[in-house]
Amino acid sequence: MSGYKIHILVYLISILALVFLLKNYNLLELPMETMLLGILIGIPYSILPDIDLPSSVMRKFLGRISIATILVLLIAYLFLKNILLIYISISLALFLYFLWFSRHRGFFHSITAAILFSAPLFLIDTHIVGFALFGYLSHLTIDGKLSLF
Ligand SMILES: [Zn+2]
Incomplete structure (x- = not known):
């Protein structure tokens, strides 16, 4: 490698x-x-x-960015009530979930x-x-x- x-x-x-x-x-x-x-x-x-x-630089970086983005979007949803923010959060969470099981x-x-x-x-x-x-x-x-x- x-x-x-x-x-x-x-x-x-x-x-x-x-x-x-x-x-x-x-x-x-x-x-x-x-x-x-x-x-x-x-x-x-x-x-x-x-x-x-899982140990790669890119995985760690994108994992952290994705989690931070999900949190920001969920907080933004509380104020903006835009359902698109929830869809983007779910998409990011699914992407992270998919990454967890990727070979x-x-x-x-x-x-x-x-x-x-x-x-x-x-x-x-x-x-x-x-x-x-x-x-x-x-x-x-x-x-x-x-x-x-
Ligand atoms: Zn490679």
Whole structure:
């Protein structure tokens, strides 16, 4: 098993090499801000697949953020009485429950999960999705788990 630092390091080296090559051959014409944002967003994606490992940095971080978010949403519901807050809380709780039973290097270590988790970034910028997908796939490549499911 590769540690999260290795995953981030390999991602950074390979994305910087790829961006340099594409820029050098004029195949990449993105604004510098978009490129930097993309490279930064790719970092958490390069360690996201290990969310299925209870001891991983990403699992601990997202677990805490999710629990804090659920608490904030429940408190907000007491004041706002918006049922959507309850639905989001239930969705987050179900996600945590699903994580509890997920097998390490199972679904989260698949190309399908890479596409599923990267796709929402289309709402921000279509180019950013490529960086996130690259980060996620670099993790799968290092783990030797480039399978569809
Ligand atoms: Zn992994």
